[in-house]
Amino acid sequence: MTNKDRTDTLVPDEGLAPASTALPTADVLEELATPPRSQWRDVWDQFKTHKGAMLGAVLFIFIVVAVYLGPYLWTIDPTQIDIRSRNQGPNWGHPFGTDQLGRDIMARMMAGGQTSVSVGITAMLLALFLGSFVGVLAGFFRRLDGPLMRLTDLFLALPLLPLLLVMMLLFREPLSAAFGLERGIFILIVCAIGITSWMPTARIVRGDVLAIKEREFVLAARSIGTSNSKIITRHILPNVLSPIMVSATLGIATAIITESALSFLGLGFPPDFPTWGRLLFDGVDYLQQYPERVFWPGLAISLTVLSVNYLGDGLRDALDPRIRGR
């Protein structure tokens, strides 16, 4: 937008236009004096107007910081068993209380949050990579479009939760033997979630690539002999970034929920390795005596997912140029 304005105002200087427009008017000068606004500045301005999205962003950053930096301030080991101070209610020594083995619940919430959030982010990145890869290939190369989209449809027709459960059952032992118990299950869960959730991204990206591929700037790039890979990385990918970013935020939300669901069904991480889903699952046994043990991890999951969803909502509005500036 700003570039176009500039060329319009620069034309008179070449002496081809009538004299009346030769001198730029005052507000054009003013506009020239202000530096051009980048696209991301506009996005940020629009994003700021969405209150829910700002709140979501702040909350999400707070949760991530609390979960990763919290253990440096709250130095109790989450696996330390102190059987004499078991089943305590909230007090100054243990703000969230202790569990049936006397482990500090606040420390366990932080440790569990680290696992849950990192599973969410890693699985989202994997799904995003797969989805964008398939989507760009299908949109850009007409010959691959049919087969890849049929593949996407087939994956969409798979019963995901049952298949995830089956994958957990079958590959748990060999992977934990190969990479160690915790890392093996981490790899398994991330791969399982990534492989089963790339399809929506692929569909959205393909649709956008199909539209962008026909635009003039791609034709121009092609006419000066740009190779396909350069066209994709320099011209196509930056333009499909906004749908990819929106599906990234939604991807984190679904990945966190899926991981917690697996842990809740007893098929996620091992019992001594806390995640929010696992803490919730362990808390269910003490539902009648200590309902707060279920409440904290559940609230953490819900708040994280809610904040990420609002973030995605605001991002979608901010990245849509039709809504921006309205």
Add this chain to the structure above:
Amino acid sequence: MLNFTIRRLILAVPTLLFISLVIFLLLELAPGDPMAQVPLTVPPEVKEKMREALGLGQPMHIRFWKWIVQFFWIEPQVLVDSMFGTTFSEGDLRVISWQTRSPVMDIVVQRIPQTLWVVGTAYVVAILIAIPIGIYSAYRQYSWFDQMGTFVSMVGFSVPPFFSGVLVIVIFSVQLGWFPSIYDTTLVVNSWDSFVVQLKQMIMPVMVLALQITAQLSRFMRASMLDNLNQDYVRTARAKGLSEYTVVMVHVLRNSMIPVVTVIALGIPAIFGGAIITEQVFKVNGIGQLLIGAIQANDLPMVQTLTFIFAVLIVVFNLIADVLYGILDPRIRYD
């Protein structure tokens, strides 16, 4: 229309075959031995015999073919036999569960009514709540009702059923003691009192499932109504002097129901999948709990069959949604 339906039907066959192959291969290529639980004192040749008795002796493609035949040819025959008293399937081998040594399908048939009751009621309740909310939020866009609706459906999206389920148990059965926390499937409804008990035990699982579905459906209904409310035909209808009720509830609603109906059809299989967690929370012994039990007991035929039933549901309802869309919106038929 018939042409369109047949084309979709033909497309569904390779999809189903692909899914059955994926499920079969996943279980086949996975490490893990069904004989792992057998005591070490059993000699190897006996173990080999047991393996053959379970049908594990043959090459992979033959077993895949046998499984397909069992599922698509023998099991329907059994169904016909039990319905009409015929004897088509006599002597045929059926898919046998490794846990109970009885045919898998018999157990599934025992479990399906519980799931259908809970899931079906939840779906109906959710539709009945979501559609009026969607209509009103779209009609009064950005009003406080709409803002509330947006917030509630965001919460509905974000609170996973294993938390909302546990939360309602804490509130309504531990603290208030209004409803039982465990779903009793042996209850026989034959009097007013037992009906009340049945109603009480269904409220919580139904509400938990319905909250999630309502969140999605009402947003969808709202978006669809908003698309239609700004169309030219609405202005025409108002200009003709039709009452506001007729414009919104007849003209706009009928057009905006087209995508919503297909979404409702598409959502049914997903609900069966999602009900796995809700069944686990409220201890409903439906097919979701059967699947979890089978997974924990390493009962591969049961897992295979159940996963495949979920897949068949998805494919069938995709088909129904496609055909419904074709019936409701004539423009779709001629692509």
